[in-house]
Amino acid sequence: MNTAAVAAAPKPSHMKQNEAVQLYFDRAADKLGLDEATRKRLKMARRELTVQVAVEMDDGRQETLVGYRVQHNNARGPMKGGLRYHWEVDLDEVRALASLMTWKTALVNIPYGGAKGGICVDPRELSRKEMERITRKFVDQIHEIIGPDVDIPAPDMGTNAETMSWIRNQWEKYHGFNPACITGKPVEDYGARGREEATGRGVGILAFKLLKRLGRRPADCRVAIQGFGNVGSHAAKYMHESEFKIVAVSDITGGYFNPNGLDIPGMLQHTLKYGSLKGYSGAESISNEQLLALDVELLVPSALGNVIREDNVANIKAKFVIEGANNPVHPLADEVLHERGVVVMPDILANAGGVTVSYFEWVMNRQYYSWDLNRVRQQLDAVLSAAFEDVWQEANTHQVSLRTAAFMIAISRVKRASELGGY
Ligand code: NAD
Numbered sequence: 001m002n003t004a005a006v007a008a009a010p011k012p013s014h015m016k017q018n019e020a021v022q023l024y025f026d027r028a029a030d031k032l033g034l035d036e037a038t039r040k041r042l043k044m045a046r047r048e049l050t051v052q053v054a055v056e057m058d059d060g061r062q063e064t065l066v067g068y069r070v071q072h073n074n075a076r077g078p079m080k081g082g083l084r085y086h087w088e089v090d091l092d093e094v095r096a097l098a099s100l101m102t103w104k105t106a107l108v109n110i111p112y113g114g115a116k117g118g119i120c121v122d123p124r125e126l127s128r129k130e131m132e133r134i135t136r137k138f139v140d141q142i143h144e145i146i147g148p149d150v151d152i153p154a155p156d157m158g159t160n161a162e163t164m165s166w167i168r169n170q171w172e173k174y175h176g177f178n179p180a181c182i183t184g185k186p187v188e189d190y191g192a193r194g195r196e197e198a199t200g201r202g203v204g205i206l207a208f209k210l211l212k213r214l215g216r217r218p219a220d221c222r223v224a225i226q227g228f229g230n231v232g233s234h235a236a237k238y239m240h241e242s243e244f245k246i247v248a249v250s251d252i253t254g255g256y257f258n259p260n261g262l263d264i265p266g267m268l269q270h271t272l273k274y275g276s277l278k279g280y281s282g283a284e285s286i287s288n289e290q291l292l293a294l295d296v297e298l299l300v301p302s303a304l305g306n307v308i309r310e311d312n313v314a315n316i317k318a319k320f321v322i323e324g325a326n327n328p329v330h331p332l333a334d335e336v337l338h339e340r341g342v343v344v345m346p347d348i349l350a351n352a353g354g355v356t357v358s359y360f361e362w363v364m365n366r367q368y369y370s371w372d373l374n375r376v377r378q379q380l381d382a383v384l385s386a387a388f389e390d391v392w393q394e395a396n397t398h399q400v401s402l403r404t405a406a407f408m409i410a411i412s413r414v415k416r417a418s419e420l421g422g423y
Contacts, residue, residue, distance in 0.1 A: 015331065017096035017305065023331045024346075025099075028407030031398060034415070042414060045098060047071045050091065051141035053119060055133045067138045069117040070098035071151055075417040078149050079115035080105055080355060082156030082184075083163070085131075089118035097156075100326060101355070103410035104348040108387045110359040113414075115151045117142070123158040132166050135159075139170035146171065148180035148366070154358050155184040161196075165189050180365035183358035192361035194376035195354075200234020201377070202353020202384050203300060203324045206345060207235075208242055209388045210320060214343075222296040224248040224318070226255075226288060227303030228277055231324045231351060233268060235300055240264035244298070248291050251276050251303070255291040256283035292316060301328035308333045316342070323347040338401050346403035348410065349384075349391055356383045 015023070022043060029039050053065040068091055071079045081101040084094075094116045102114030119138060123131065146153060155164060164185045171181050179190035187193055194201075211221060223244050225232050228251040236246055246264055248257040253276050256262065263282055270280045292299065292307065293315035301307050302324030308316060313333035321337065322345045323329060329337070329344060337344055357380055364370055371379075395405035 016092045017327055018092050018099070020327060020331050021096045021099050024403060024407055025103075025411065028404050028411055031400060031404060031408055032411060034411070038415060041418070042073070042411065043099070045070050045072045045095060046074065047145070048091065048095065049142060049145060051138070053134055053137050053141065055130070055137050057130055058127050065119055065121050065134065067117070067119040067141065068094045069142050069145065069151070070094045070115060071145070072098040072114040072116075073102040073414060074113035074151075075414050075421055076106055076113055077111035078113065079151040080112040080183075080358065081115035081117065081151075081153065083153045083159050083167075084116070084118040084156040085121050085123045085134075085158030085163075086118065087120060087122040089120045094118050097326060100348060102414060103407060104352050104355060106410040106413040107348050107391070107406050108352045108356055108383050109413070110356060110383070112152075112355070112359065115153075116156075117153055118156075121158075131163065135163055135166045136170045139167050143171050143174045146181065147175060148178055148362070152180070152358075152362060153182055154355070160184075161186040161189075161191060164191075178365075180362050183361040185361070190361075190365055192357055192364060192376060193371070193373040194380070195357045195361060196230065197234040197237075198357035198376075198380060199351050199354035200231045200236070200302075200324070201238050202356070202380060203231065203235040203302070203322055203350055204238030204242060205353070205381055205384050206350055206388055207239060207244070207298060207300070207320075207322055209385065210322070210343070210345060213392060214320075216297075218242050218244040221245065221298050222247045222294075223298045223300065224291050224294045224296045225300040225302055225324075226250050226291055226307065227301070227325065228267070228271060229303070232300070232302035233271065235302060235324055236264050237268060247296060248286065248294055249277070250286075250288050250291045253278040255286040255288055256280055257286045257291070257294070258283045289315075294318075298322065300324050304328065306330055308337075310336075313337065318342065321345070323350045326351065334401075334403065344401065344403060346406050349387055349402070349406050352387065353380055353384060356380055 049069045051067045053067045098116035105112040168182045185191035223246045245261045295317045298320045299318035300322045305327035309330045310332045313336045320343045391406045
């Protein structure tokens, strides 16, 4: 036995994010019978850029930050992916998220590849002016490799519509007017109606479709949602309006539980007023770990990565898990859930609503035209329904999990585009 090789192999429980994505890739690649050379080409990023972001802070201090843009694959079109400002951002995480974008855009069949960017910084400690300076400096460093036909950034954790306006303005200083260079912009600044709600709404749409396929009614489905930010709150709103029984939600301040169903409109108002759920008194307080272990039919992790792991998967009682967040289930826990018959809808399908409406925004920008909210919602429903049906059929045909099926479809599409276009 080659002990060096064994020692070098990553222990699944200590797996880094990118290794986890590669593992999901390999499970699907095994089913597709992909050879090693093809796997290597499809897994590796086309380009990884690390840049220095040197800025002056409000107090005159010089700060030097690290920024990344990873462009994973462009076989199907310009690369697309968010920009994250978070203190845990590193190259491994950006790499993982960039490749997830390739598989996500291929799965929902929009003409994009995948990319991701980020800056290692705590946005809570920055003033608005500091955020703007950092963003503009970052664009100075990467403007040559992004653009409407090359790589189109969008918001992610720590960035928002205003950040996208700064990026557009800075990029246009070099390249001229072209709002399609970035998506997730404010509606009044070439943004799309319905972009903000799109990811959470998509989670709700897909939850509805899954239940329908399983012959269940929303009213008989108790739901727990971790995270009440952009994704979690809009998912809660849509599901509440669709008569799901939401018994628990949480944010960074803790969990809130009512076995008879929560007053979601009241909780949305509370968050709007106070910025978080802290102080909400209409429910029993529970911890985030307790929320994950509740006796519910549907669990929707919509906050962080890696929250369902080897050490807590035994506590999960839900029959279905819909991954609102990216990478919330560790691969080892995923295996356990699959063996127990728990249906997990993977992130590359479940949270694809956001990139889908980003695509609509890009289409509108290129046509100098604006769709109304109804049209955006109808088209979102159509794109996600088609992707759901594809995944459902593939899973049944090959008797694999929804995740493996989703990766099989996405990998096949990217491989075919690569063959048609030449590697
Ligand atoms: P957000 O910042 O708007 O909200 C995050 C929520 O998680 C907040 O309610 C926050 O309080 C909560 N949270 C933070 N730390 C927590 C903790 N330790 N325990 C419990 N809750 C905690 O972010 P978002 O845009 O809603 O994104 C959430 C996830 O969804 C991320 O993984 C993101 O990459 C993914 N995602 C987002 C979009 C999008 O369009 N926003 C699209 C695809 C994927």
